[in-house]
Amino acid sequence: MCGIVGYLGDRPAYDILIKGLKRLEYRGYDSAGVAMIHNGAFSLFKCKGKVSDLEEAVGMQDKSGNVGIGHTRWATHGPPNDVNAHPHASNDGTLVLIHNGIIENYASLKSELINRGHVFKSDTDTEVLVHFIEDIRDKTGANLFDAVRIALSEVIGAYAIVILDKSNPHQMIAARKSSPLVIGVGKDNEFYIASDATPIIEYTRNVVYLEDEEIARLDRTDGLKIVTISNQNKDPYVQELEMKLEAIEKGGYDSFMLKEIHEQPRSINDSIRGRMNLGMGTVKMSGVDEHADRWNKATRILVVACGTSWHAGLVAEYLFEEFARIPVEVEYASEFRYRNPVIYPTDVVIAISQSGETADTLAAIELAKEAGAFIFGVCNVVGSSIARATHSGAYTHAGPEIGVASTKAFTAQVSVLYLLALSVAQLRGMMRPERLNRLMAELNSVPEKIAEVLKTNEDVKKIAEIYKDSTNALYLGRGYSFPVALEGALKLKEISYIHAEGYPAAEMKHGPIALIDEEMPVFVIATQGASYEKVVSNIQEVKARKGKIIAIVTEGDKVVKELADHAIEIPKSDDSLVPLISVIPFQLLSYHVAVMRGCNVDQPRNLAKSVTVE
Numbered sequence: 001m002c003g004i005v006g007y008l009g010d011r012p013a014y015d016i017l018i019k020g021l022k023r024l025e026y027r028g029y030d031s032a033g034v035a036m037i038h039n040g041a042f043s044l045f046k047c048k049g050k051v052s053d054l055e056e057a058v059g060m061q062d063k064s065g066n067v068g069i070g071h072t073r074w075a076t077h078g079p080p081n082d083v084n085a086h087p088h089a090s091n092d093g094t095l096v097l098i099h100n101g102i103i104e105n106y107a108s109l110k111s112e113l114i115n116r117g118h119v120f121k122s123d124t125d126t127e128v129l130v131h132f133i134e135d136i137r138d139k140t141g142a143n144l145f146d147a148v149r150i151a152l153s154e155v156i157g158a159y160a161i162v163i164l165d166k167s168n169p170h171q172m173i174a175a176r177k178s179s180p181l182v183i184g185v186g187k188d189n190e191f192y193i194a195s196d197a198t199p200i201i202e203y204t205r206n207v208v209y210l211e212d213e214e215i216a217r218l219d220r221t222d223g224l225k226i227v228t229i230s231n232q233n234k235d236p237y238v239q240e241l242e243m244k245l246e247a248i249e250k251g252g253y254d255s256f257m258l259k260e261i262h263e264q265p266r267s268i269n270d271s272i273r274g275r276m277n278l279g280m281g282t283v284k285m286s287g288v289d290e291h292a293d294r295w296n297k298a299t300r301i302l303v304v305a306c307g308t309s310w311h312a313g314l315v316a317e318y319l320f321e322e323f324a325r326i327p328v329e330v331e332y333a334s335e336f337r338y339r340n341p342v343i344y345p346t347d348v349v350i351a352i353s354q355s356g357e358t359a360d361t362l363a364a365i366e367l368a369k370e371a372g373a374f375i376f377g378v379c380n381v382v383g384s385s386i387a388r389a390t391h392s393g394a395y396t397h398a399g400p401e402i403g404v405a406s407t408k409a410f411t412a413q414v415s416v417l418y419l420l421a422l423s424v425a426q427l428r429g430m431m432r433p434e435r436l437n438r439l440m441a442e443l444n445s446v447p448e449k450i451a452e453v454l455k456t457n458e459d460v461k462k463i464a465e466i467y468k469d470s471t472n473a474l475y476l477g478r479g480y481s482f483p484v485a486l487e488g489a490l491k492l493k494e495i496s497y498i499h500a501e502g503y504p505a506a507e508m509k510h511g512p513i514a515l516i517d518e519e520m521p522v523f524v525i526a527t528q529g530a531s532y533e534k535v536v537s538n539i540q541e542v543k544a545r546k547g548k549i550i551a552i553v554t555e556g557d558k559v560v561k562e563l564a565d566h567a568i569e570i571p572k573s574d575d576s577l578v579p580l581i582s583v584i585p586f587q588l589l590s591y592h593v594a595v596m597r598g599c600n601v602d603q604p605r606n607l608a609k610s611v612t613v614e
């Protein structure tokens with residue numbers, strides 16, 4: 001979950017690296033660093049803090065060089081400070097390296113190296129790796145490309161690395177295992193490299209995704225050469241990127257999160273476009289049609305995911321059970337992978353991930369694959385590790401999501417899972433055509449309804465003003481709205497650092513009710529539908545304990561509005577589609593509260609957008 005960027009060509013590297021690091025800062029932002037080669041020496045700058053702190057620290061110093069690497073860190077080994085920031089140098093200072101991932105056997109390698117006279121400056125596993133590569137190079141007399149390959153064959157763990165040798169400014173070596181790396185191929189052997197394509201797209205659209213256990217040599221004269229750890233040559237597969245530059249810029253908004261919240265009418269349209277034929281009354285998901293036998297014989301669906309994606313998975317549980325009548329279990333990938341779970345070859349596993357790089361979700365996929373299950377991915381990032389590790393899948397097409405707190409990716413995931421559930425129900429003959437048609441038409445109208453809800457922004461802001469100093473908050477919902485209660489609470493705690501809990505509304509009386517007093521804001525999804533009356537009773541239980549009710553209600557509602565301290569109206573829709581609409585005011589509320597509390601909404605403390613370590 002660190003960000004990696006590199007450049008090799010004719011242009012000044014520093015500006016390209018800094019711009020790239022800013023684009024990658026969502027991956028980690030507790031320290032940053034760059035190294036360029038100039039006149040046979042490294043110019044190495046690194047410091048604790050954000051990329052802007054690094055720029056300030058570098059100031060007017062000489063930053064020449066047409067080859068360089070840059071890194072933005074999310075600390076794993078050792079606290080964020082200047083010394084632990086990457087790049088790290090080898091013992092003799094001839095090599096520098098940046099790394100994303102964890103070297104699990106770093107402690108034993110380190111003690112061996114110390115015995116051989118190596119001196120370490122930092123607490124990081126990364127510094128051990130660069131010393132180890134240097135040691136292999138010196139011991140075996142191998143060139144750097146071979147030394148990296150030999151060293152990595154002895155390393156246990158996950159890595160994406162880029163390494164420079166100051167005596168060879170025409171070359172850069174990179175490798176990956178379980179952490180992403182994309183190589184941008186420019187003209188005349190000019191190369192870019194990064195953790196994702198966002199730092200690359202303004203320079204070239206031609207990219208090569210490095211595969212696991214591949215090592216690449218980028219060379220100004222010889223071009224790109226790729227070998228595997230077992231020393232097999234691989235032909236680089238150059239693909240064309242479709243991403244647009246505007247999609248990764250703020251477009252006039254104060255933050256990426258606010259931009260991404262407002263993009264949802266468009267992003268949901270993109271998620272559902274071409275997948276429904278309203279005239280014919282059919283849903284078309286290629287991953288279902290092409291693997292109809294696996295979906296037909298499925299006796300159970302397992303969902304594996306983390307964070308917000310797990311919440312989308314919880315919505316999918318309700319959808320699949322209601323529409324397709326298949327039992328569903330929703331698993332935290334991190335628990336699933338270590339639980340020795342029972343997995344049948346007739347299971348369908350749906351892996352949900354915005355980034356497509358989450359380490360725990362990837363490991364859960366591998367486990368389920370070994371057991372013979374069919375794996376279907378729901379990812380946002382095209383070409384990501386999870387997208388490639390699954391048997392089939394559907395992209396969410398939300399566009400790049402940069403804000404660390406997920407917003408448009410969640411609604412895109414739920415939209416795709418909605419279509420998936422409809423499509424499987426259609427395949428298995430579980431849904432009458434009239435109902436299918438009605439639900440498709442309603443899904444089609446969701447983007448418009450969200451555009452309406454976004455107009456409540458000023459009202460939501462006033463509510464945020466009232467509750468911004470709360471220390472706790474409770475979010476309640478039932479049925480389809482329970483996952484939204486969890487997601488609402490997660491959004492608030494992630495970016496405003498207010499403790500918040502999401503709970504099934506009825507379960508509240510078995511614990512959280514003890515917390516309720518006149519200081520406690522209780523956010524309730526109380527839209528008119530199957531559990532409306534029950535939720536009204538739960539609201540009364542809160543009111544009886546003097547809690548403050550902020551309710552999301554259906555347009556025209558009177559009963560809840562009467563009871564609640566504040567109400568936000570949303571357009572009427574089928575219960576199954578309420579999550580897509582009711583989550584919007586919660587996203588806006590968290591955003592405003594965080595801004596009012598002076599928090600950095602796009603880069604909340606301690607979090608990272610892409611969690612490539614377990």
Ligand code: G6P
Nearest residue numbers: 306307308309353354355358406
């Ligand atoms: C991190 C992010 C969350 C995200 C979770 C899962 O914790 O901060 O926003 O929901 O990872 O990420 P994924 O990319 O797999 O959806």
